[in-house]
Amino acid sequence: MKEAGARHVFPDGWPGIGLVGVGPCLVAGGRASVHEVGGTDALLAARLAAGDDHALAEVFDRLAPAVYSGALRVLGHDAAAQDVVQDVFVELWCHPGRYDPDAGPLRAYLTMQARHRAVDLVRSELRRVARQERSSRLEPGHPDPSPCEQMMASQTAAAVRAAIEMLPESQRRIVELAYFRGLTCREAAKAAGIPEGTAKSRLRLALAKLESMLDRQLLESS
Amino acid sequence: MTAAEHRPALPDGLRDRVLAASLRARAAGRPEPAAPEISPAEAFSRAADAFYGMLGVLQAEDWRRPALRCLDVQGLVGHLIGVEEDVHRGLAGDPQVAQASHVESTQPAADCQAGRPPAETRAEWRRTIGHTLDLVHAVGDPGTEAAVHGMRFPLGMLLVVRAFELWVHDNDIRQAVGLPPAVPDPSALGLMTQAAAQLLPHAAARRGLREPTSVHLVLTGPGGGTWDIPIGHSPPAPAEVAIVTDAVGFCRLVADRTTPGRLDLHITGDQDRAAMILAAASALALD
Numbered sequence: 001m002k003e004a005g006a007r008h009v010f011p012d013g014w015p016g017i018g019l020v021g022v023g024p025c026l027v028a029g030g031r032a033s034v035h036e037v038g039g040t041d042a043l044l045a046a047r048l049a050a051g052d053d054h055a056l057a058e059v060f061d062r063l064a065p066a067v068y069s070g071a072l073r074v075l076g077h078d079a080a081a082q083d084v085v086q087d088v089f090v091e092l093w094c095h096p097g098r099y100d101p102d103a104g105p106l107r108a109y110l111t112m113q114a115r116h117r118a119v120d121l122v123r124s125e126l127r128r129v130a131r132q133e134r135s136s137r138l139e140p141g142h143p144d145p146s147p148c149e150q151m152m153a154s155q156t157a158a159a160v161r162a163a164i165e166m167l168p169e170s171q172r173r174i175v176e177l178a179y180f181r182g183l184t185c186r187e188a189a190k191a192a193g194i195p196e197g198t199a200k201s202r203l204r205l206a207l208a209k210l211e212s213m214l215d216r217q218l219l220e221s222s
Numbered sequence: 223m224t225a226a227e228h229r230p231a232l233p234d235g236l237r238d239r240v241l242a243a244s245l246r247a248r249a250a251g252r253p254e255p256a257a258p259e260i261s262p263a264e265a266f267s268r269a270a271d272a273f274y275g276m277l278g279v280l281q282a283e284d285w286r287r288p289a290l291r292c293l294d295v296q297g298l299v300g301h302l303i304g305v306e307e308d309v310h311r312g313l314a315g316d317p318q319v320a321q322a323s324h325v326e327s328t329q330p331a332a333d334c335q336a337g338r339p340p341a342e343t344r345a346e347w348r349r350t351i352g353h354t355l356d357l358v359h360a361v362g363d364p365g366t367e368a369a370v371h372g373m374r375f376p377l378g379m380l381l382v383v384r385a386f387e388l389w390v391h392d393n394d395i396r397q398a399v400g401l402p403p404a405v406p407d408p409s410a411l412g413l414m415t416q417a418a419a420q421l422l423p424h425a426a427a428r429r430g431l432r433e434p435t436s437v438h439l440v441l442t443g444p445g446g447g448t449w450d451i452p453i454g455h456s457p458p459a460p461a462e463v464a465i466v467t468d469a470v471g472f473c474r475l476v477a478d479r480t481t482p483g484r485l486d487l488h489i490t491g492d493q494d495r496a497a498m499i500l501a502a503a504s505a506l507a508l509d
Contacts (some may be wrong), residue, residue, distance in 0.1 A: 043442075043466070043488065045470075046442035046443065047440055048254075048256075048449075049253060049442065049446075050253055050441060050442045050443075050446040050447055050448050051249070051250055051251040051253055051254065051447055051448040052250075052438075052448045052466070053241075053245060053246075053250035053448070054438060054440075054464060055440075056241065056244055057241060060237060060240060060241065064232055064236070064237070065231075068233075068236070075350055078233060082233060082236055082239075085236060085240060086236075086239065086240045086243050089240045089241075089243075090240070090244050090247050091246055093244040093247065093248055094247050094248045094254065095254070096254055097254065171263075173353050
């Protein structure tokens with residue numbers, strides 16, 4: 001909240017304004033969302049840009065359920081979905097100008113943001129799982145993960161594996177070589193017996209399809 | 223069954239957690255993008271430059287057009303010369319100018335412009351502005367209080383109020399001669415909206431609004447912001463009113479250059495209370 005600014009005083013009984021001993025007149029914002037001003041998405045965006053915390057609370061109350069359920073559908077576990085919700089709303093609050101009301105509804109913008117973040121999380125989880133598998137092959141004595149970690153990893157891995165299984169054989173092979181066996185693109189190309197350029201192209205296509213499949217899950221959920 | 227019914231309920235605590243994280247990342251009230259901060263003296267200097275530039279494009283006949291009250295454009299510039307001279311006296315601690323009427327005290331300076339070449343009026347006004355800036359520089363401390371025309375302000379606030387006044391009269395003249403209205407840059411406008419929000423409780427008090435009310439004021443657009451402003455005497459649970467409008471429109475309201483009915487307003491809470499507060503917003507306008 002803006003600071004109160006300089007103290008100003010209007011002597012009592014003077015012609016003109018005539019106020020007495022005025023102290024700082026502004027106070028901190030307090031908790032949000034006492035009233036719903038509502039209005040269009042453009043108005044909400046303008047209020048967010050003006051630092052209106054009530055507007056932030058209104059947007060959350062209206063759209064967080066869709067953002068959360070979409071993220072939960074893709075990610076499969078609650079903690080990660082909550083993180084996505086937080087990231088999406090912090091981003092909206094810190095950079096409200098990135099939402100363009102002329103480009104579409106705020107709901108679509110936020111669910112799109114959630115989808116991108118959820119897919120990014122899945123991708124990074126895919127890389128992490130692949131690293132972990134490689135690491136466990138090299139270090140058999142690696143300590144066991146906690147039950148919670150096991151559950152999260154297994155849910156995410158199941159979603160990713162299901163998506164990979166739907167890829168054409170040629171693309172699935174390159175993904176497995178690059179991500180699960182940890183080969184470079186050149187090494188994966190050699191192992192598959194194809195030119196490096198073809199391997200790169202197949203990998204790009206495969207990743208685009210994976211993203212699209214995971215996106216579709218989110219869209220269906222929202 | 224609707225799509226919404228398929229959705230899981232939000233986890234307990236998620237709302238509080240997300241809102242708290244958001245407000246840690248960016249404090250409530252601050253506009254985004256934030257305009258570069260400038261000093262009150264810079265805001266005043268910019269308003270003076272804009273005003274001087276506007277005068278420079280006027281045609282000879284424009285200076286004779288009615289502008290405000292009984293003043294033509296040249297008389298209004300004369301009024302501002304008188305204001306600057308009174309500010310000089312105020313900065314020198316003259317008690318008479320502290321209590322002087324904004325209009326009556328400056329009327330002689332307005333009257334004596336009649337028949338002068340406009341270029342002389344313009345040049346004289348510019349000299350008085352330069353002298354004001356010299357005095358401000360000499361005083362140095364923006365917290366030093368100065369009293370003029372019934373107002374006692376720290377120097378910083380006085381300069382913002384003066385920048386506000388120059389912008390308002392700039393637009394009075396623009397309207398008189400058919401030029402499009404001007405809007406201060408976001409940095410200067412931000413200081414003006416801050417001043418307008420700060421003065422709102424005093425405007426309300428001047429109009430006799432004593433009922434305790436917590437006003438959540440949201441001014442949109444460049445130079446805007448959000449303020450929670452207690453009005454009246456504050457018991458534990460005052461009534462709450464949220465007012466959303468654009469920053470420039472609100473400044474014009476405070477300057478008594480528009481009415482609440484002509485603003486694009488979004489209000490929640492007690493509508494009657496909000497209407498009274500908005501009607502009181504111009505109570506401190508000096509004209």
